[in-house]
Amino acid sequence: MGADPRRNGQAGIRRASALLGCSGVLLAGCASMPDSGDVHAVKASQRADSQVRVYAVPPRKDATPDEIVTGFLEAMTSDDTNFDTARSYLTPEASEKWQPEESTTVLASAPDPGVPVPGRRDNPGMSYPLLGRHIATVDAQHAYQPVTPSEYRRTIHLSQKAGPDGKQWRIDSLPAGLLLGASDFERNYRSVNKYYFASGRDVVVADPVYIRQRQDPVTRMDPVTQAVKALLEGPTSWLKPVVESRFPTGTEMKLKDGATSLSFDDRNGLKVPLDDKASNVGRTQCMKMAAQIMFTIKDLSAARLEQVELLRSNGSQLCVMSAGQAEGYAPDHSSGRPDNQYFVDSKRRLALLAAGATEAGEPQNVAGPFGDGRLALDAVGVARDEHKAAVVAGDFSRLYVASIVSDSRLPDPVITSAGKGPDNGLTAPSWDGRGDLWVADRDPDGPALKRLPNGSDAPEEVRIVPGLDGARIQAVRVSADGARIALLLTEGGSTTLKIGRVERHGDSDDPVVTVTELRPAAPQMETVTAVSWAGPSRLVVVGKEAGGVQQVRYIQTDGSTVPKGILPGLNQVKSVAASDDESQPLVAYSQEDGIVRLPAGANWQTLVKEGTAPVYPG
Template structure:
């Protein structure tokens, strides 16, 4: 296998380096596989095949050359991808193949950290042993060439090779019954897809048209008519010299109305925003005959964003007097905290954990003893109203968590009362909170923190059990009628299984979280994690000691804000280091609206 750095073709001079696998994730590295040499030993065939799997040659032709004719025809590399911490190793294991044919058996092994299914959805798992047998036999008699005749479908890649070959992309669908979009993360090939021969733009659009992943499907809808696909024969979508992307669709979309078509185009525009190397000024959807369905200009898709307030959102915190205050400063100035209007800012109502509504007109806060939840305006003065909820927990840590607002105007929080723990939601415009069912249940775990996404369809829960706190992502399902809705959280998945303890979490974009935690045997760190549990080498942020809480905006250009018991309230502008904005002992609980 030939590795060429920073170049898509063979260099004119210099040495050719044979490697087993790329040592690190680098999108500029191209791995060119080498076909099996005549007379190669069985172990060489195994090694060559594992190396060829890390390449992206068309239809994995070189990898198939290491297989027996029958296995080459039936092997399905696109079925799934198993991600190991490092490239798989092999060891000799005497055995026969499934038909009893004598040959040589090998055990492929490693530590599995994730799996990508046939929908291109990534699912992280707690590190676990991966073991799978491979069998080789001579083809064409005793003097024939060794070839692999038994192995699993799909690819098996080390993490560095996976990150080199694949990249995350968010597909976008509409939240069920609403005109706001929800991100659905998948992985596509960095360059050309070996099976479909599609470039990243075309891969992204095809993945969108294929529909939402199974996990998200119960809570989202596509505005594309059922069965919509790229027009027959379309394998490449290119932006023209006016930055217009023309997308020919099949006959299933030919009769879409103008309003529906614009939403279809918005789904594509949102999806392609993740491909930073591609500049799309306008999307034109076309019928199979090339006639125009509709057009959508860059920026027009924003009317369907789930969080309309993220761009200019302020940073809030609780000052040393237990008042809700706001930091009115940009990244380059000294922050000047100012208490907000209303009882939460005047000191009439001392507050603990807080959440500011996304329109920044209302705030919710628990009392300093965590027993009562209040909802009050923060734009005008007024009298203190009665709490909207009171916990009966006997100890402070058995009472209420800090609340969280979604983009629908619903307020979420948890009561940790040992006698009746519950996840609760206070619907917009209503006074009384309602219990939310969690299926299939928490299995003895307690809710430590609640953070709901702006789209209102996903929720991040920190669950404490056995002295450890872990991060899960759940799906918010809404059934019943408009007058009698039933809301539940289902499909809980671990979002940071590699971390043995998570202290704090915040949403940091459409499908990204920022977490504070530590891995087994490691030190505490602040890092970004995708909602599917995937990470990258660049996701670890500058170190910060003794972090108690952290906050991020859905606008990824806004700085992170954190509370450290040793540094006070600090923030991290893009490309900078942590900067203190409020001294030690002068404030806690920094938040953005949400």
């Protein structure tokens, strides 16, 4: 069969628009241009470089339906003000209804216009199917929601409308919001953590959202101002039940007339003017409001942010917070020092590698019954203050808690499981920032997720809502803020990763704790072997995609991928651990290489040839 001339025409439009769009030749489509260097043609599905800029080009006179559809799809990928050029492909009525900011549908690659279907007498014009593979949606709250990859098929309809230049083809019906391929989405958007306070606690929790890389086409705000605006709008729906904002409800920025951006002063401070709703808050509340802004934008500025100053609606100062003061609200500040790395040595004792050490040498065993050989350890979890640890022993059937800084007797087990072995006994334990200890019992006859308040009180079963529907917990990792939990769940021969909210209701001294609304965190992976928290909203996982090989990679807790998140190859990885401090190196256990570490900018380095179960505190 011969090539489809209609598709060849579309490809020609995309290539030509990149080369000629800014030289006065008006073609349907957009020119893709870097901020510096040579102009070169790229297809929409190939734009992954955040430095590439897309400049929208309006439709030429008498543009064909193919050109209109292709040009509109390209124009949606631009930073054009209010998407004005994209709107020029629409009828006035369709343009008025179209709200690109309400949602973004993300496809694996750029949407493909299918073969057009001529209209009928009762509905003249042309209909084009838009085809692709749906992988995620970003809602009006900027929250990324991955979906199980599935076929995307929607319809875009064109009709001829009379105008000054005669009848012209325009789009009169289209899907809601923006429609972008993954590479265009990554080029246009970036992940940012908003921060709110854990309910009832003065500890911040990350709430990841996506904002525009450069100016927002609708608001014209830069990324810093976009992030503050998103913060003031409140937490995303998924996280809202377990966090609180210290800003009075409805608080907004009060920018000067015509201004669209906040600015930094010469001391790397940021002034944020607020409206009347915040003008009368007390100093304590104001400082917590400033802390939320400090954490939210600290990674958006090229220079280190030194302070945040909040202003009343009349321009007077409400409060000032320094970067150092804000750290008092961080969820990972409990130890006050860099985390040590721990592992189970060749004699199944708990050993540590001091923070900052360049090589392990002879392992240094901890004090007490977990380091002197009285107990053969299977798995371990070290409390975040590094004063005590929880270990699983007895072929994964018993859980013990004891000091690791002083000698003591071997305590009685705090949990005993009827199941045994690495698949049916207890999971490795995990400590949250509240000092509570979590573990799952994988006994086939009585599986349960359990929490030990304060790490020493009687274990309580934690209900998961809705239930697991036959899936079994294989691993448990709780976030430092205690508001979220990562679970590896096995069902039907594969293990997937899900994130749940940790909700506490009733008496604050004796709450009823549930894990609620589990959502996929690594939908692109067919199976996940190991997981660890690696920062406020980032995880490091070991797993593989369908038909792929094992990878160690970073992902966001919302299920989105981290740019350049795939780490150097490592074979037969069984466990991985990361610190809440993202500057600390990863550690992992490989059946081939033993305990290994990945310093920044380097490859994996063997620390201990004989050892298993590496962990950071947590």
